[in-house]
Amino acid sequence: MSDIQTSTVSDEGFATTSQVGDFDLQIDALDEDGPNPNATLVATYASCFLPAFRVGGQKTGFDDLGKIQIDADAELDESDDLTEISFDVYVEADLSDEEFAAIADLAEDICHVHTALRDGLRADVTVVGDAF
Incomplete structure (x- = not known):
């Protein structure tokens, strides 16, 4: 099964x-x-990455990141195949760029959708702190 x-x-x-x-x-x-299926895939990817980002925060000692929002953008080619995905991650907590980068790296390792996508199609992640 x-x-x-x-x-x-x-x-x-x-x-x-x-x-x-x-x-x-x-x-x-x-x-x-x-x-559509491509939009659903992008939303699913963001829906996986967001809790993975929270877990990454916990693993680096930041248990309370507050509100997190991911705005995802994707590009399609002439055949409507996804070619690029990018995430802007808005985080209530105000951490350094290095701390956010460490959390995002862990989130990439934790997010199962990130792992499942082919190597050439992974989210380009930007994190914005103190966003709310």
Whole structure:
């Protein structure tokens, strides 16, 4: 038996409903009934990186980073394939650039989506402290 099981269904067209555990996730290649797969991947990556960033903070002695927000940007080529992803990470805590860099490095090692993506497609991460 696998560790993760999902079921994705499309009755017609390009919209899908994925059953992920107890949750339904609407994804639509045309962005009509839900976000498209590339947008969903970018959001999933950010959703993985953010808690990994918190764990990285804890591992470096910063247990309370406060509010964290990731604004993600992605670039597509002419075939609509993802070519670049970047994260601007806004953190309530006011740490040094070196401390944020150490936390971001740990987050990259902790985030399972980061590990799963091919080497040429990883988020370029920028962290902004004292953001709120």
